[in-house]
Amino acid sequence: MMQDLPRMARCLLVGAALLGMVCAALALLVGLGAQAQTTVAAPNLSAPGVAWAGFVAPRQPNYAIARLFNDYANPATGLGPVTDGPAHPYVNNEVAREMKTEPTYRVADLDNAAAKNLMPWVREALAKQNELALRGRNGETREARCWETGVPAFHLNPGLMHIIQTPKEVVLFLTGRTRHIFLDVPHAANPRPSWYGESVGHYEGDTLVVDTIGFNDKTFVDSYRTPHSDKLHVVERVRLIDGGNTLEVAFTVEDPGAFYQPWSGTRNRHRVVNPNAKIAEFGCSEANDDYYNIGLEPVPTAPRSAF
Amino acid sequence: MRVAHVCGVSLALAIAGSATACSAALAAADISGTYWATSYSPNIQVLGGGEAPLNAAGKAAYEMNQKGLKDGSIADKARRVCVPDGVPRVLATPYPFEIFQVPASQVTFVYEMNHEVRVIVMDKPLPTLDSVIADPRYNGHSVGHWDGDTLVVETVGFFEKTFLDATGLPHSDEMTTVERIRKVGRGLEDIITIHDPDMYTKDWQARFIYDERDDVRLEDYACNDTHRDLSGVKGVEGRR
Numbered sequence: 001m002m003q004d005l006p007r008m009a010r011c012l013l014v015g016a017a018l019l020g021m022v023c024a025a026l027a028l029l030v031g032l033g034a035q036a037q038t039t040v041a042a043p044n045l046s047a048p049g050v051a052w053a054g055f056v057a058p059r060q061p062n063y064a065i066a067r068l069f070n071d072y073a074n075p076a077t078g079l080g081p082v083t084d085g086p087a088h089p090y091v092n093n094e095v096a097r098e099m100k101t102e103p104t105y106r107v108a109d110l111d112n113a114a115a116k117n118l119m120p121w122v123r124e125a126l127a128k129q130n131e132l133a134l135r136g137r138n139g140e141t142r143e144a145r146c147w148e149t150g151v152p153a154f155h156l157n158p159g160l161m162h163i164i165q166t167p168k169e170v171v172l173f174l175t176g177r178t179r180h181i182f183l184d185v186p187h188a189a190n191p192r193p194s195w196y197g198e199s200v201g202h203y204e205g206d207t208l209v210v211d212t213i214g215f216n217d218k219t220f221v222d223s224y225r226t227p228h229s230d231k232l233h234v235v236e237r238v239r240l241i242d243g244g245n246t247l248e249v250a251f252t253v254e255d256p257g258a259f260y261q262p263w264s265g266t267r268n269r270h271r272v273v274n275p276n277a278k279i280a281e282f283g284c285s286e287a288n289d290d291y292y293n294i295g296l297e298p299v300p301t302a303p304r305s306a307f
Numbered sequence: 308m309r310v311a312h313v314c315g316v317s318l319a320l321a322i323a324g325s326a327t328a329c330s331a332a333l334a335a336a337d338i339s340g341t342y343w344a345t346s347y348s349p350n351i352q353v354l355g356g357g358e359a360p361l362n363a364a365g366k367a368a369y370e371m372n373q374k375g376l377k378d379g380s381i382a383d384k385a386r387r388v389c390v391p392d393g394v395p396r397v398l399a400t401p402y403p404f405e406i407f408q409v410p411a412s413q414v415t416f417v418y419e420m421n422h423e424v425r426v427i428v429m430d431k432p433l434p435t436l437d438s439v440i441a442d443p444r445y446n447g448h449s450v451g452h453w454d455g456d457t458l459v460v461e462t463v464g465f466f467e468k469t470f471l472d473a474t475g476l477p478h479s480d481e482m483t484t485v486e487r488i489r490k491v492g493r494g495l496e497d498i499i500t501i502h503d504p505d506m507y508t509k510d511w512q513a514r515f516i517y518d519e520r521d522d523v524r525l526e527d528y529a530c531n532d533t534h535r536d537l538s539g540v541k542g543v544e545g546r547r
Contacts, residue, residue: 046409046410047410048410048411048412048413049412146388147529148527148529164407164409164410164415165409166339166407166409171407171417173424176422177422178417178422178424178525180524180525182524192526194526194527195527195529195532196527275412278413278426278428279415279424279426280424281391281423281424281425281444281445281446282391283384283390283391283445284390285384285388285389285390285530286384286388286390299388299530300388300389300529300530300531300532301387301388301530301531302386302387302388302389302530302531303531304386304387305383305386305387305473307347307349307386307401307473307537307543
């Protein structure tokens with residue numbers, strides 16, 4: 001205890017000094033007759049035991065909710081993401097369960113406005129993927145094959161997202177994948193291309209704004225396997241809505257190498273309080289072979305043990 | 308006038324209150340930050356020297372692992388397909404890692420390699436082996452508490468297929484470990500005690516040290532990818 005005293009004294013002193021400053025500031029405000037105006041605080045995304053679920057099954061079967069099990073929602077205005085079309089409606093596992101039908105692989109609508117925004121090489125890639133999916137091949141998501149998802153596809157996983165928030169950094173954890181967002185720093189001049197790019201963030205009132213560049217071109221922007229170039233630039237606006245019960249991620253994607261115009265989408269998560277639901281370790285490739293020989297993409301594999 | 312009065316009272320209350328808060332805060336040392344080892348060894352280095360004290364079953368398992376790793380009948384999945392290394396092998400990582408102490412209910416180790424994450428739940432009792440043996444984890448189930456400036460981490464409930472090091476040193480699913488983790492100068496030290504009577508004749512220890520590296524940011528890691536330059540880590544050079 002004795003050896004702690006100086007630290008204790010320092011701690012108390014700092015506390016008293018801070019309080020003093022607050023009081024002085026308050027007195028100044030009152031003295032100036034200023035209106036007591038609370039500034040909007042940055043969102044608290046990482047309270048103990050709190051995580052953010054991408055999907056919570058509704059009590060009654062609800063197609064509109066089940067539909068968003070693992071998809072982006074359209075933006076309020078403007079161009080949205082690639083979607084399915086009337087010819088081949090996508091039935092995800094949740095919809096299949098609720099509607100008592102069979103799930104399907106995803107087939108992109110190549111005639112809607114979102115598809116017309118794709119540069120020819122992107123459309124061709126999707127047309128090829130559509131053919132495979134219709135033949136029952138290669139329809140799993142990249143994520144299901146243990147590949148890094150990239151941005152914004154990171155958000156599609158319906159599982160629990162945990163967030164660690166410090167003054168310097170926000171870290172997102174979602175089913176074995178980790179993204180680092182560095183706060184209040186500029187982008188590097190030439191970030192080394194990577195799976196999740198270089199994310200820098202800042203708070204605008206109640207919103208965390210994340211700007212990401214420096215991607216490699218090995219990921220897809222969605223689960224339809226829409227490719228992108230290394231010119232991809234994603235801006236995500238993250239805030240709490242619905243009285244803090246919903247984490248809204250509204251994002252805009254631009255890529256002059258793949259899309260004619262920027263497009264947007266949203267992905268909401270629900271607040272879940274469960275102190276026992278820790279950030280999960282994840283051995284994705286532990287047992288992930290192509291058991292049924294349906295042309296699954298191989299999991300990422302190192303050629304040899306390097307060390 | 309009123310503000311002065313309110314501030315006077317709250318100052319008095321705050322001093323009393325913060326005495327409690329400050330002594331609580333003193334219980335936790337700050338070990339948050341980014342760390343990176345400067346050397347790597349495929350063999351875990353037993354503290355005090357010598358070999359890990361394998362018993363007969365341990366020796367048999369080690370020989371089987373070594374033979375299997377050599378002839379390819381056993382895959383080193385932590386390296387080939389990047390599943391988590393498990394404890395203590397993850398402590399030997401030649402890549403940087405980052406420690407977070409928020410929220411206060413946990414200490415989180417975020418590793419660059421295999422994007423592994425270890426969550427140490429603070430100030431909770433260690434689960435019994437019986438309660439977790441059917442729910443094994445690569446890194447086990449960990450709880451922690453502060454002993455002065457040292458974070459003490461106890462872990463139970465390991466997935467038996469991991470190795471203790473890159474040479475295939477074995478363990479059973481009944482292994483338990485205790486780690487004592489503290490800042491040493493500008494670095495971090497983790498001394499781990501391995502308790503596994505199924506494989507070892509007595510408890511043994513290994514020590515891992517890391518440099519604090521505020522200049523380093525964790526990078527993405529995918530198994531088939533080219534990763535960061537490890538030429539600053541002795542023992543890895545030429546192996547990548």
